[in-house]
Amino acid sequence: MKILTVCGMGFGTSLMLKMFIQDLLKELNIKADTDVSDLGSVRGSQADLIVAPSDMKTHLVDLSIPVIFIENLIDKREIRSKVAPVLKQLHETAGGA
Amino acid sequence: MLRWNGDPALVSGATREECSILNERRQALIRILLESHQPITIRHLATVLKTSSRTIRYDLGQINDWCADNGLNLIRKPHSGVLLDQRGLSRDDILRRLVLAGPSEFVARPAERQRLTVSWLLAGAEAICPESLQTRLGVSHSTAVNDLRTVENWLGRYGISLRRDAAGAITLQSTERQWRQVVADLVAEYTEGGQLLTRLRTTSATERNPSHDVVDESESLRTMIQLSGLDAANRLQTLTEMVSEHLGVPPTEPALPNLVVHLAIAVSRVRQGKTIPASAAHLEELRSAAGYSTAERLAEALEQAFQVRLPEPEVGYLGLHLASLAQKRQADDEDGESRVMARDFYRLASSLLGAGPLMDEDDILALALHLKPIRHRLSEGLFLRNPLLNEIKQKLPKFFEVASKAGKVVESRVGLRLPEEEIGYLAIHLGAAVEKKKLSRRRVLLVCGSGIGTANLLAASLSKYMPDVEIVGTVSPVGVEDALSHLRVDHVISTIRLDLQDMRVSYVSGIPDQAEIQLIKKRLGLEQEAAPALAGAKGARIAGGNLPVLSDLLTKNHIALDVPAMNWQEAVTAAGDVLVRAGDVDSAYVQSMVQAIEQLGPYVVVAPGCAMPHARPTAAVRRVSMSLIRLREPVRFGNEENDPVDLVFPLAAVDTNTHLKALSQLTKLLQNEADLKRIRTARSVDEVLDVVQRYSPDSEE
Numbered sequence: 001m002k003i004l005t006v007c008g009m010g011f012g013t014s015l016m017l018k019m020f021i022q023d024l025l026k027e028l029n030i031k032a033d034t035d036v037s038d039l040g041s042v043r044g045s046q047a048d049l050i051v052a053p054s055d056m057k058t059h060l061v062d063l064s065i066p067v068i069f070i071e072n073l074i075d076k077r078e079i080r081s082k083v084a085p086v087l088k089q090l091h092e093t094a095g096g097a
Numbered sequence: 098m099l100r101w102n103g104d105p106a107l108v109s110g111a112t113r114e115e116c117s118i119l120n121e122r123r124q125a126l127i128r129i130l131l132e133s134h135q136p137i138t139i140r141h142l143a144t145v146l147k148t149s150s151r152t153i154r155y156d157l158g159q160i161n162d163w164c165a166d167n168g169l170n171l172i173r174k175p176h177s178g179v180l181l182d183q184r185g186l187s188r189d190d191i192l193r194r195l196v197l198a199g200p201s202e203f204v205a206r207p208a209e210r211q212r213l214t215v216s217w218l219l220a221g222a223e224a225i226c227p228e229s230l231q232t233r234l235g236v237s238h239s240t241a242v243n244d245l246r247t248v249e250n251w252l253g254r255y256g257i258s259l260r261r262d263a264a265g266a267i268t269l270q271s272t273e274r275q276w277r278q279v280v281a282d283l284v285a286e287y288t289e290g291g292q293l294l295t296r297l298r299t300t301s302a303t304e305r306n307p308s309h310d311v312v313d314e315s316e317s318l319r320t321m322i323q324l325s326g327l328d329a330a331n332r333l334q335t336l337t338e339m340v341s342e343h344l345g346v347p348p349t350e351p352a353l354p355n356l357v358v359h360l361a362i363a364v365s366r367v368r369q370g371k372t373i374p375a376s377a378a379h380l381e382e383l384r385s386a387a388g389y390s391t392a393e394r395l396a397e398a399l400e401q402a403f404q405v406r407l408p409e410p411e412v413g414y415l416g417l418h419l420a421s422l423a424q425k426r427q428a429d430d431e432d433g434e435s436r437v438m439a440r441d442f443y444r445l446a447s448s449l450l451g452a453g454p455l456m457d458e459d460d461i462l463a464l465a466l467h468l469k470p471i472r473h474r475l476s477e478g479l480f481l482r483n484p485l486l487n488e489i490k491q492k493l494p495k496f497f498e499v500a501s502k503a504g505k506v507v508e509s510r511v512g513l514r515l516p517e518e519e520i521g522y523l524a525i526h527l528g529a530a531v532e533k534k535k536l537s538r539r540r541v542l543l544v545c546g547s548g549i550g551t552a553n554l555l556a557a558s559l560s561k562y563m564p565d566v567e568i569v570g571t572v573s574p575v576g577v578e579d580a581l582s583h584l585r586v587d588h589v590i591s592t593i594r595l596d597l598q599d600m601r602v603s604y605v606s607g608i609p610d611q612a613e614i615q616l617i618k619k620r621l622g623l624e625q626e627a628a629p630a631l632a633g634a635k636g637a638r639i640a641g642g643n644l645p646v647l648s649d650l651l652t653k654n655h656i657a658l659d660v661p662a663m664n665w666q667e668a669v670t671a672a673g674d675v676l677v678r679a680g681d682v683d684s685a686y687v688q689s690m691v692q693a694i695e696q697l698g699p700y701v702v703v704a705p706g707c708a709m710p711h712a713r714p715t716a717a718v719r720r721v722s723m724s725l726i727r728l729r730e731p732v733r734f735g736n737e738e739n740d741p742v743d744l745v746f747p748l749a750a751v752d753t754n755t756h757l758k759a760l761s762q763l764t765k766l767l768q769n770e771a772d773l774k775r776i777r778t779a780r781s782v783d784e785v786l787d788v789v790q791r792y793s794p795d796s797e798e
Contacts, residue, residue, distance in 0.1 A: 008697035009693065009711060009713050012701075015753075016760060019764060041610055044613070053703075055702075055736060073703040
């Protein structure tokens with residue numbers, strides 16, 4: 001399983017998001033790869049889930065991968081409530097660990 | 098004095114007065130200023146234009162008005178010289194205006210008269226005699242006769258004579274080889290002055306307006322361009338690219354234009370059925386010359402590209418030209434100074450990249466050969482456009498950054514600053530050298546149309562991300578079939594469209610991004626292999642170590658409180674200016690932060706009231722840095738959730754990794770509402786520093 005965090009440049013906001021996702025994965029005891037990407041490369045990337053700031057909505061349409069948008073990027077509760085259910089679901093579909 | 102096509106009313110937008118203001122020298126002056134983005138001293142201008150400083154000062158006064166009328170700003174900087182501020186106008190646009198405002202009063206000086214006479218004789222289209230020259234050049238009979246005498250003497254040095262028939266009409270008596278040599282030499286005069294390129298570039302602009310019979314600075318140049326076949330669309334560019342790809346010589350190679358002009362002439366003459374004959378013995382001699390085999394391959398390419406059949410003696414002479422080019426390059430190679438610079442550059446770059454020695458002798462030679470024209474351009478104040486610059490900065494930020502630092506060895510030796518365009522080329526060399534170390538084993542043929550080192554760089558990227566790939570060759574489009582016929586190739590990767598059957602072709606940009614790499618991998622059946630992280634994003638996991646912590650970045654002079662700002666642009670700029678003042682970034686970086694938000698939206702507003710503007714790492718970033726400003730009044734960024742913003746933390750990164758520790762600490766800080774409140778209510782910078790200190794490693798976790 002791979003989770004991609006996305007922002008405009010691929011090293012600022014997305015990196016923050018990635019750190020939260022890593023914490024969350026640890027918390028849920030789910031193993032997954034995390035990586036960052038800038039907007040330009042996201043279409044060529046392979047991932048099971050994309051997490052991005054909500055301001056990227058208009059830039060991230062028509063993707064074959066599900067995208068979760070986050071309003072407050074440092075709000076652990078928001079990230080947890082939006083991302084955790086999807087992570088669990090993906091983990092189960094992948095056959096558990 | 099002769100009015101040359103001279104109805105000023107036909108000259109668009111230019112009044113008669115303007116025309117007389119912009120004589121040839123003043124035009125040349127504007128062109129020189131246009132080519133430079135650094136001030137040029139009046140003394141230097143006087144030397145280049147072979148006139149006195151006084152005349153230059155006078156000319157500048159006259160030019161000033163024309164510049165003002167055309168929205169340009171002529172700036173005189175005391176002690177450093179003159180600079181032309183283009184005020185956002187494109188260079189081509191200015192050149193077009195310049196040509197349109199050209200001198201309609203054609204002052205045929207003796208040299209130009211004689212050049213014209215030669216060009217008419219070479220063209221051979223009309224009968225030439227003293228009487229016709231009298232009318233066409235507006236000179237007296239005795240002047241016409243004198244001019245002809247001078248011309249005859251000059252041509253005599255090429256072994257060419259003039260023949261006068263019974264009616265007095267004069268024609269050239271020359272062999273095809275002599276004819277071509279004269280044309281090539283005359284064109285070369287213009288090439289050296291840069292007029293040829295400018296003229297060819299502006300031709301298309303003026304041709305679209307046939308009603309404007311534009312008077313150029315030099316009618317003889319126009320004729321020479323026609324005679325050499327360079328008037329055909331993009332002929333010069335196409336040939337330069339072909340030759341440079343074929344010989345593995347950068348298009349900036351100083352000896353290249355001469356060869357290209359000869360090729361253009363050869364193609365155009367052979368098409369007219371005018372070929373160089375050679376005796377069997379002479380032909381044998383030509384065949385054994387050093388450049389012959391290369392000439393054969395190049396000739397084949399020319400034949401395909403221009404649908405022309407080159408007889409053997411032509412190929413032989415082409416070989417002679419190639420041999421002389423090789424000699425010139427050899428002479429350049431012996432230029433020890435460039436070699437020393439190239440070696441120093443790589444040495445410094447290797448240590449900056451934290452890698453072992455990057456270069457081998459081939460790399461040093463390639464860079465040295467490139468440095469020579471760079472040094473020439475720097476010292477002449479010439480400006481070279483680099484069409485790849487933006488792509489290089491975006492996709493190779495690390496190499497660009499290192500090249501700009503390592504470029505200091507060149508700057509200190511030459512005593513001048515390297516413009517970004519040149520640094521871009523250095524970055525390509527660096528990228529190619531770094532990646533070349535990891536060459537490999539799969540059979541792929543690369544096809545590149547143009548660009549300095551593009552082929553090398555592409556080869557380098559591919560072998561980095563696909564270690565199982567062996568690049569069996571790098572060819573121009575015309576060389577593809579030939580290469581396929583004698584090399585075993587599994588796949589073709591090309592930067593330009595190809596028409597190939599029975600062969601899989603992948604198309605990429607010169608510097609492929611991750612998506613393109615993935616695509617090629619898939620096509621080659623390599624996608625199962627673990628993809629190395631492209632921009633070192635995975636390196637982000639190696640947190641800690643020697644990475645700077647938040648308190649290393651947010652020092653006293655990086656924090657400002659109660660900064661006034663009317664809108665988000667001002668807020669970002671004010672926050673960025675703190676970094677500029679601290680010497681962390683150039684102002685260009687501040688602009689790119691603003692642009693990033695304009696283009697990508699207000700996503701940098703990461704939490705309520707907090708914005709973290711940032712842009713890509715470029716050469717404008719000198720070191721990883723961050724500042725913190727508290728705004729006097731909050732501003733709106735357009736982020737519905739988190740507006741208005743009162744705390745701005747601009748981030749300047751040098752890569753994807755170095756700022757990681759500090760960023761993670763900032764994230765922790767942003768999550769702590771109490772500490773945020775302390776920052777919002779702090780009465781002094783020291784109080785803010787206290788908060789920042791809590792997120793330094795000692796107090797962390």
